[in-house]
Amino acid sequence: MQIHIPTPLRAYAGGQAAVAVTAATVADALNALTSQHPELRRHLYTDEGKLRAFVNVYLNDEDIRYLPEKENSAVRDNDVLSIIPSIAGGAPAVAEAAEASLSPQEMARYARHLILPEVGEAGQLKLKKARVLCIGAGGLGAPLTMYLAAAGVGTLGIVDFDVVEASNLHRQIIHGTSDVGRAKLDSAEDSLRAINPHTKIVKYPARLSSENALEIFKDFDIVADGTDNFPTRYLVNDACVLAGIPNVYASIFRFEGQASVFGTEDGPCYRCLYPEPPPPGLVPSCAEGGVLGILPGLLGIIQATEVIKMILGEGEPLIGRLLLVDALAMRFRELKLRKNPECPVCGDHPTVTKLIDYTEFCGLAPADAQPPKMTNGIPQIDVKEFKRRRDAGEDIFLLDVREPYEYAIAQIGGQLLPLGELPERAGELDPNREIVVHCKSGGRSQRAAEFLRANGFKKVSNLAGGITAWSNEIDPSVPKY
Numbered sequence: 001m002q003i004h005i006p007t008p009l010r011a012y013a014g015g016q017a018a019v020a021v022t023a024a025t026v027a028d029a030l031n032a033l034t035s036q037h038p039e040l041r042r043h044l045y046t047d048e049g050k051l052r053a054f055v056n057v058y059l060n061d062e063d064i065r066y067l068p069e070k071e072n073s074a075v076r077d078n079d080v081l082s083i084i085p086s087i088a089g090g091a092p093a094v095a096e097a098a099e100a101s102l103s104p105q106e107m108a109r110y111a112r113h114l115i116l117p118e119v120g121e122a123g124q125l126k127l128k129k130a131r132v133l134c135i136g137a138g139g140l141g142a143p144l145t146m147y148l149a150a151a152g153v154g155t156l157g158i159v160d161f162d163v164v165e166a167s168n169l170h171r172q173i174i175h176g177t178s179d180v181g182r183a184k185l186d187s188a189e190d191s192l193r194a195i196n197p198h199t200k201i202v203k204y205p206a207r208l209s210s211e212n213a214l215e216i217f218k219d220f221d222i223v224a225d226g227t228d229n230f231p232t233r234y235l236v237n238d239a240c241v242l243a244g245i246p247n248v249y250a251s252i253f254r255f256e257g258q259a260s261v262f263g264t265e266d267g268p269c270y271r272c273l274y275p276e277p278p279p280p281g282l283v284p285s286c287a288e289g290g291v292l293g294i295l296p297g298l299l300g301i302i303q304a305t306e307v308i309k310m311i312l313g314e315g316e317p318l319i320g321r322l323l324l325v326d327a328l329a330m331r332f333r334e335l336k337l338r339k340n341p342e343c344p345v346c347g348d349h350p351t352v353t354k355l356i357d358y359t360e361f362c363g364l365a366p367a368d369a370q371p372p373k374m375t376n377g378i379p380q381i382d383v384k385e386f387k388r389r390r391d392a393g394e395d396i397f398l399l400d401v402r403e404p405y406e407y408a409i410a411q412i413g414g415q416l417l418p419l420g421e422l423p424e425r426a427g428e429l430d431p432n433r434e435i436v437v438h439c440k441s442g443g444r445s446q447r448a449a450e451f452l453r454a455n456g457f458k459k460v461s462n463l464a465g466g467i468t469a470w471s472n473e474i475d476p477s478v479p480k481y
Contacts, residue, residue: 001075003033004082004115012039017117026057026064027071029081044083056104058082058111063104082115102128106198110152118314124152128198130311133157133220135208135236137188139296140226140250140303142174147304149192149199153311156192157202157220160184167481171293208232210355213239222310224248224303230277231358237262237270238355241345248306250299255292257299257325260318260337261306263346267319272340277362295327378449379461383469386436397430399437401448402467406440410479412470419444422451431457438463438470440481 002020005013013019019036023029034041045051051071057064059073060080067073075081102110102124113119113127130153134141137160145156164172164179164187172184179187185203192201204216208227217223217239225236225247233251240247240263247263249270262269302323309315322335344351373380390396400407400414407416417425419439429435435457439445442465449460463469471478 001029001077001079001081003029004080004117004120009040009043009083012043013037017120023075025069025071026059026073026075026081029075030057030071056083056107058107058115060111060115062111063108080115082111101125106152109196109198113152119312123312123314126311126313127152127308128154130222131155131157131220132307132311133159133217133223134226135159135223135232136226136228137172137174137184138162138168138226138228139171139252139291140300141188141224142172143297143300144224144226144303144307145188145192146174146195147301148307149196151304151308152196153199153307155200155202155220157204157216158185158188159204159206159208159216160188161205161207165480167479171291171296173297208235210235210358213355214243217243217245220245222246222248222307224307226250226300226303231362233270234277234361235355235358238345238352238358241269242353242355246310248303248310250303252291252295252299254290255295255326255328257295257327259299259302259306259323259325260321261310264317264319266339268337268339269343269346271345272343273322273337275340275343292327295325298325298327375446375462376450377453378446380464381436381461382464383473386463387474395434397433397435398463399429399435399445399448400439401437401444402439406481409481410467410471412438412467412475412478414438419448422448426452426455429457432459434459434461436461436463439466441466441468 001023002018004018005016013033014037019033021029021032021036023032030044034044051057058081059067059075064070064073102121106124106128107114110124113124114121116123132148132153132155134145134148134156137145137158141158141160145158148156160183162184164175164182164184166177166180168175169177169180174191175184175187183205185205189201189203192199206212208216213235223236223240223245225233227233227236237247244265245263246261247270249262250257250259260273261267302325306317309317320337320339322337324333324335326333339346341348386396390398398412398414400411400416401419401422402416403418404416417428429452435452437445437449437452437460439448442462445466446462449462452460465472467478468480471480
């Protein structure tokens with residue numbers, strides 16, 4: 001069997017992290033160990049031959065003090081015995097964590113970490129000291145924060161301003177049915193405290209912005225990006241580079257995902273990969289395109305793995321590598337990334353030296369801005385105005401260009417004609433009638449209205465915000481998805 005030797009005692013065991021012995025019981029194993037390395041005996045046993053009070057011994061993940069036979073417990077060849085001093089310190093490897101220690105309860109909780117040579121007590125203390133900021137408590141943030149808390153990360157910061165909705169629950173496993181309507185931060189805090197009461201949770205109930213990002217980031221060692229929109233993604237990237245903090249990144253869509261580590265001194269940043277954001281509406285969000293509920297779990301766990309590796313200083317992080325995940329094929333591919341010397345943020349001569357307006361950078365209107373009266377020649381009508389006109393009995397034809405499965409989830413009385421079928425079926429529509437087009441949030445309906453206008457339909461408007469705005473502002477009973 002193997003006996004794991006903690007860092008402070010390795011000097012008395014020939015520098016070894018593990019020693020192999022042959023034994024029938026725990027006591028036999030310790031006797032065999034101290035026979036091979038006599039200097040260990042005085043560190044493990046009193047003069048009366050009893051184990052010292054400040055030394056704990058674990059058989060696999062069980063403290064032998066709580067086993068029925070204690071030191072006389074039988075062992076097998078594949079068992080692992082761990083010697084875990086209850087007082088940290090005494091070795092250069094843990095000098096950086098000398099002010100921290102693990103309580104007996106923590107030693108029991110992290111026993112299977114402690115028996116890993118790559119983690120051990122020194123690594124677990126690094127995790128305890130670590131401060132990780134997670135952007136978002138949604139699909140990616142849920143598994144990410146849950147596993148970081150379970151692993152023993154000492155401080156978890158979470159930035160989120162949203163509330164739990166029923167449509168979140170198929171993937172955001174940190175929240176439950178009873179949490180619908182609660183702030184995600186409060187729901188997440190309850191779940192994380194239930195997982196590990198030793199982890200400190202710091203909540204930031206605000207939208208991350210250029211005004212607050214650097215102030216929030218300065219108190220953390222690593223940032224994990226679980227955002228779902230381009231402005232925040234570029235904001236997180238730039239803030240991490242400016243603050244000198246690694247950015248553990250992941251993104252998801254439908255059945256595919258990406259993961260990497262950006263913003264390290266020698267590695268690329270997100271802008272090295274994507275110098276400019278896509279035009280608004282070109283790349284649909286998960287809210288429009290959907291996402292397999294399991295996928296953010298898979299990518300969030302990859303993020304958590306990268307965070308833990310970086311804290312421990314073990315393994316090979318995804319620096320300079322982009323991991324591509326195809327869940328349907330269960331295929332993982334890797335692309336090599338290089339730091340761009342001309343990158344405006346992390347290049348040799350950066351031009352972005354402070355945080356900018358990322359909503360404007362991504363070509364989007366501010367979240368609180370009123371819908372424009374016209375967009376690309378298409379009048380924009382808000383949901384309140386549309387409801388007023390429809391309630392007044394005006395002859396308005398409402399065209400729904402979503403997909404049939406979306407229509408089955410929620411609808412507000414429009415006629416369904418999916419956007420992809422519009423070119424072949426436009427002849428079914430009356431070009432002389434006023435038409436208001438809607439979709440989930442306004443992007444697809446804008447494209448449909450532009451197509452109709454280009455093909456002779458003169459009275460076409462776009463319902464700004466789509467069915468989501470209708471649910472938010474007119475009728476909350478209409479499901480959001």
